[in-house]
Amino acid sequence: MNAALSDDKTGQALNTQRFQMLEDIAKELSGDLIFPTHFDITLRLRDLLRDSDASVQQISAAVSVEPLISSKLISVANSALYDRGGPPVRDVKGAIQRLGMRVVRSTAFGVAMKQLLLAKEVADFGDLSQRLWQHSIGSAAACTVIARHFKRFKEDEAMLAGLVHDLGASYMLYRASQYDELRARPETARYLIWKWHESIGESLLxxxxxxxxxxxxxxxxxxxxxxxxxPRTLADVVFVGNLMAGGHFEWLNKDFDAADVKKAELGEPYASMQDEVTACTKELQAVFG
Known part of the structure; x- marks a missing residue:
């Protein structure tokens, strides 16, 4: 176990809050999830996108009530990722028509995740939340490029899978911010995330x-x-994309040497995709900020 992750986990009050947070999350996963209010539009939009009878006009109306998502959709539609040389998109309806429903969903989740990680409630975990957001963007870019090279996968689906693969960590970080003892001891929050983010993330998704x-x-x-x-499955795409973006080393352990070693182990064909991944990462950063 990483030494940094084994520190700062003592004290009865701290132990009580550690177990309380995990117990609370378990209850939420079987009932009502507690998200900040800016996640509401994303969840409503998710339900609308499931409806095969929903029109572009209906979806456009739902998106338009959230200016941030609306502006990001137009930015994505005009980005190098999706601009195929046509006239610039100037409104939400045009963005939805160009992008399709899956990209609309991915963009909405991306906006909500960024707000979740950079909300004022997680200010005590500022360094970790920033790293986690950048890692999510890098993973989304890497998964997109892998899907582009291996034609069996849809690029937009791979991008969403890369973007949300650490949603469990993001959610745990937000929930940890609501416990005084955990806010005062951020290394303990890191430890809990390291131990539980994968299983909680899968249940959350x-x-x-x-x-x-x-x-x-x-x-x-x-x-x-x-x-x-x-890669044979989307899980393979996410596993490799996660490594290409630095793996858990980059945002959790701060062990950049280990991250570089893991990236070097990837070899071909992934090594030759790195420039393309870097360009895609910059494009997504420009869109999401």
Whole structure:
């Protein structure tokens, strides 16, 4: 176990709050999830996108009540990722028509995740939350590029899987901010996230109603296993994309040497994709900020 992660876990009040947070999350996963209010529009939009009879006008109206999501959709539609040389998109309806429903969903989740991680409630975990957000963007970019090279996967689905694969960590960080003892001891929050974020994340994605393949792709993504020469499942895409973005080292352990070693172990064909991943990461950073 990493020495930094084993520190700062003593004291009765602290232990009580550690167990209380995990118990509270378990209850929430079987009932009503507690998200900040800016997640509400994302969840409503998720339900609307499930409705095969929903029109572009209905979805556009739902998106338009949230200016941040609206502006991001237009930015995505005009980005190098989706601009195919047509006239610039100037409104939400045009963005939805260009992007399609899956990209609308991915963008909405991206906006909500960024707000979740950078909300004032998690200010005591500022360094960790910033790293986690940047890692999520890098993973989304890497998964997008892998899907582009291996044609069996949809790029937009791979991007969403990469973006939300650490949603369990994001959610745990937000929940930890609501406990005084955990806010005062951020290393303990790191420890809890390190131990539980994968299983909580998979359950959370199921509870949010994301497709089974995306929820399953978050399972054990930080656990070492052989690197596939060619990904066979979306879980393989996320596993490799996570490594290409630095793995758990980058945002949790701050062990950049270890992250570089893991990236070097990837070899071909992934090594030759790195420039493309870097460009895609910059594009997503420009869109989401």
């Amino acid at each position: 199921h509870a949010l109603g994301l497709p089974e393949e995306i929820a399953a792709a978050s399972r054990d993504h930080d656990h070492p296993r052989p690197i596939p020469e060619a």
